[in-house]
Amino acid sequence: MSVVYGRVALIGLGLIASSMAWGMRRAGLAEEIVGTARSAQTRETAREIGLCDRVVDTAAEAVKDADLVVLAVPVGVMGAVAEEIGPHLKQGATVSDVGSVKRAVIAAVGPHIPDGVNFIPAHPLAGTEHSGPRSGFAELFDNRFCLLVPAENSDRQAVDRLRAYWEGLGANVEEMDADHHDLVLAVTSHAPHLIAYTMVGVADDLRRVTDSEVIKYSAAGFRDFTRIAASDPTMWRDVFLTNKDATLEILGRFTEELFALQRAIRTGDGDMLFDYFTRTRAIRRSIIDAGQDTDAPDFGRSKVHP
Amino acid sequence: MSVVYGRVALIGLGLIASSMAWGMRRAGLAEEIVGTARSAQTRETAREIGLCDRVVDTAAEAVKDADLVVLAVPVGVMGAVAEEIGPHLKQGATVSDVGSVKRAVIAAVGPHIPDGVNFIPAHPLAGTEHSGPRSGFAELFDNRFCLLVPAENSDRQAVDRLRAYWEGLGANVEEMDADHHDLVLAVTSHAPHLIAYTMVGVADDLRRVTDSEVIKYSAAGFRDFTRIAASDPTMWRDVFLTNKDATLEILGRFTEELFALQRAIRTGDGDMLFDYFTRTRAIRRSIIDAGQDTDAPDFGRSKVHP
Numbered sequence: 115m116s117v118v119y120g121r122v123a124l125i126g127l128g129l130i131a132s133s134m135a136w137g138m139r140r141a142g143l144a145e146e147i148v149g150t151a152r153s154a155q156t157r158e159t160a161r162e163i164g165l166c167d168r169v170v171d172t173a174a175e176a177v178k179d180a181d182l183v184v185l186a187v188p189v190g191v192m193g194a195v196a197e198e199i200g201p202h203l204k205q206g207a208t209v210s211d212v213g214s215v216k217r218a219v220i221a222a223v224g225p226h227i228p229d230g231v232n233f234i235p236a237h238p239l240a241g242t243e244h245s246g247p248r249s250g251f252a253e254l255f256d257n258r259f260c261l262l263v264p265a266e267n268s269d270r271q272a273v274d275r276l277r278a279y280w281e282g283l284g285a286n287v288e289e290m291d292a293d294h295h296d297l298v299l300a301v302t303s304h305a306p307h308l309i310a311y312t313m314v315g316v317a318d319d320l321r322r323v324t325d326s327e328v329i330k331y332s333a334a335g336f337r338d339f340t341r342i343a344a345s346d347p348t349m350w351r352d353v354f355l356t357n358k359d360a361t362l363e364i365l366g367r368f369t370e371e372l373f374a375l376q377r378a379i380r381t382g383d384g385d386m387l388f389d390y391f392t393r394t395r396a397i398r399r400s401i402i403d404a405g406q407d408t409d410a411p412d413f414g415r416s417k418v419h420p
Numbered sequence: 421m422s423v424v425y426g427r428v429a430l431i432g433l434g435l436i437a438s439s440m441a442w443g444m445r446r447a448g449l450a451e452e453i454v455g456t457a458r459s460a461q462t463r464e465t466a467r468e469i470g471l472c473d474r475v476v477d478t479a480a481e482a483v484k485d486a487d488l489v490v491l492a493v494p495v496g497v498m499g500a501v502a503e504e505i506g507p508h509l510k511q512g513a514t515v516s517d518v519g520s521v522k523r524a525v526i527a528a529v530g531p532h533i534p535d536g537v538n539f540i541p542a543h544p545l546a547g548t549e550h551s552g553p554r555s556g557f558a559e560l561f562d563n564r565f566c567l568l569v570p571a572e573n574s575d576r577q578a579v580d581r582l583r584a585y586w587e588g589l590g591a592n593v594e595e596m597d598a599d600h601h602d603l604v605l606a607v608t609s610h611a612p613h614l615i616a617y618t619m620v621g622v623a624d625d626l627r628r629v630t631d632s633e634v635i636k637y638s639a640a641g642f643r644d645f646t647r648i649a650a651s652d653p654t655m656w657r658d659v660f661l662t663n664k665d666a667t668l669e670i671l672g673r674f675t676e677e678l679f680a681l682q683r684a685i686r687t688g689d690g691d692m693l694f695d696y697f698t699r700t701r702a703i704r705r706s707i708i709d710a711g712q713d714t715d716a717p718d719f720g721r722s723k724v725h726p
Contacts, residue, residue: 190690239639243704258639298633301623306641308685309615312678314700316670317607319677327604329703329710333545333564335612337707338644344704347697354685354693364622365682369675371625372618376671379614379660384496387660391653394620398549398650401635401643 118279119208120145123180125173125195127151127160128346129241130212131186132250135165137283140252150176151247152187159247174202182279185211185223190352193222200226208232208272214299214349216263216292218356232272235263237295238285239303243344256284263292300360304353305368308361310342311350424585425514426451429486431479431501433457433466434652435547436518437492438556441471443589446558456482457553458493465553480508488585491517491529496658499528506532514538514578520605520655522569522598524662538578541569543601544591545609549650562590569598606666610659611674614667616648617656 122144124131131149138144149166150173151157160169170176177183177199185192192211203209209227213219216235227233240258242249260280264273277287290298317328317336332340354361378386428450430437437455444450455472456479457463466475476482483489483505491498498517509515515533519525522541533539546564548555566586570579583593596604623634623642638646660667684692 239637259637261637298629298637301626301629302634302637302642304641305622306619306645308681309619309678310641311697311700312674312681313612313615314703315696316611316673316677318699318703320607320670320673323604323607325703325706326710328608329707331545331565331567331604331608332707335610335616335648336608338648339612340700340704340707342641342644343697343700345697345701347694347701350697351690351693355688355690358685358688362682362685364626365678367622367626368619369678371622372615372671372675375614375618376668379664379668382661382664384657384661387657388653390621391617391649391651391656393624394617394646394649395651395653397620397624397631397635398646400631401638401646 118143119181121180123176123183124149126187127247129249132247133254136252141282143282148176173199183209188348188352189213189356196223196226203231205230210236214353215357216295237261245346260285260287262289296360300364304361305364310339313339314343424449425487427486429482429489430455432492433553435555438553439560442558447588449588454482479505489515494654494658495519495662502529502532509537511536516542520659521663522601543567551652566591566593568595603666606670610667611670616645619645620649
């Protein structure tokens with residue numbers, strides 16, 4: 115692997131950015147990694163663990179002379195960060211992000227990107243329920259998808275370079291338009307997360323079943339929901355607020371379908387339930403066949419940092 | 421470990437029974453394991469892999485002289501199996517089961533148990549998404565809970581013996597009454613399963629996002645739902661039909677809560693979302709502290725048979 119960008123600036127040093135830092139080092143993708151975070155404590159931790167070549171105090175300082183700038187902050191603050199860095203970006207640089215929604219990020223960030231700078235939104239589909247600068251590991255993106263969302267007038271060379279960078283981090287790269295991205299993610303990620311949060315909240319609220327019972331007996335299915343529902347609250351608040359339309363559309367479909375299954379339970383329609391469950395089982399098989407999970411019990415996350 | 425029951429009869433040879441067979445051998449809990457299954461192919465497989473000391477063709481034959489009889493068939497057919505074996509049970513024997521609901525099993529099986537035989541329902545909280553006689557492994561119950569649901573007039577010695585047996589299989593044993601069991605499981609297992617089935621069904625139905633996209637991008641949260649939604653269709657149909665009231669009650673609460681979160685998304689109430697997600701994250705931490713999952717990426721299932 116060889117250097118793709120001379121200097122890379124990471125704005126925000128959470129799970130994704132810290133995994134990118136370790137991944138860049140593993141593959142030698144950058145000559146210099148500069149990082150910054152809003153919290154002094156995060157910057158201190160990053161220095162302590164040697165996450166970047168340099169950790170600086172402001173985003174404006176971090177982007178100076180950077181060839182690639184990655185916005186790795188919650189979606190809700192990307193606009194403000196873009197406004198801060200806009201005047202300090204190098205001509206010919208590429209600005210990208212790792213946000214879970216794309217339409218809202220483009221609307222918030224786009225206007226602050228000066229002429230002569232390439233803005234190419236991206237979204238790596240990888241994560242764990244952990245957060246912060248210590249949670250990163252180089253293997254996070256291995257064999258996971260990274261979706262690039264270039265605009266129609268994006269510079270092709272700049273897009274290909276960002277693609278090479280993400281491939282260097284181990285990801286399979288695909289391109290998609292912003293609206294479709296937001297709908298696909300509403301189905302595969304945003305709605306499932308909201309549903310898991312809801313179920314865990316219900317269990318916590320129910321007074322006739324104690325919290326300690328819920329916790330003790332969680333192995334029976336509930337446990338997987340709690341992992342999903344343990345993801346970073348700030349990030350997820352912003353996801354739902356900024357991918358409102360697609361998420362609400364999918365939740366509407368979900369409720370409709372849930373009511374149909376509830377009705378089948380109430381009326382004792384065993385055939386309907388059996389057929390439904392047989393169909394969903396086949397989907398699981400397809401996912402294993404597609405290599406996005408394994409039959410093994412580690413949920414395909416065998417490369418997670420110890 | 422020493423022998424707890426002389427002869428154990430397993431009626432049904434799926435994931436749970438086959439794991440019990442391997443577990444009994446690991447710990448030397450039985451002198452002889454006799455198994456049977458309704459399907460000739462299942463019996464053939466069981467013979468092929470040496471699952472039991474003897475595999476016989478009928479349940480009536482299997483229970484002959486057995487000290488412990490375990491009903492490990494779908495909840496919907498337990499009544500019929502109990503009726504078949506009732507006249508062949510040995511005086512002093514214990515009949516138990518491994519069904520995921522308890523009130524309906526007691527109603528269906530209880531009337532067929534003759535005087536002088538102990539009926540002590542049980543429910544091991546363990547499983548994988550796999551099924552059939554080849555899916556079992558000795559470690560399935562290690563450090564998992566097994567709930568015993570004795571009647572008020574159950575023979576205390578017989579209950580303690582069944583407890584020793586499940587402890588020998590590696591489980592932590594607790595006692596609970598049937599109604600409470602069914603409510604606890606509706607929260608920790610039945611409702612989460614139905615919700616996962618529903619979400620996977622919605623994704624499959626949505627025409628603007630292709631199945632192949634859903635499958636490719638499933639790592640983003642959806643993947644964990646598909647594992648839950650891949651569980652045995654017959655078993656789950658019977659669970660929902662026989663634990664109807666508690667499941668519908670929890671789903672009602674779930675819908676109410678989901679609507680409140682949808683409303684927060686629609687109105688842009690970020691504080692409500694943030695507080696909710698912070699609370700659910702704390703529950704995850706409690707589960708890890710309780711030893712029912714680990715921070716490691718294998719979902720605490722590290723002992724699964726290769």
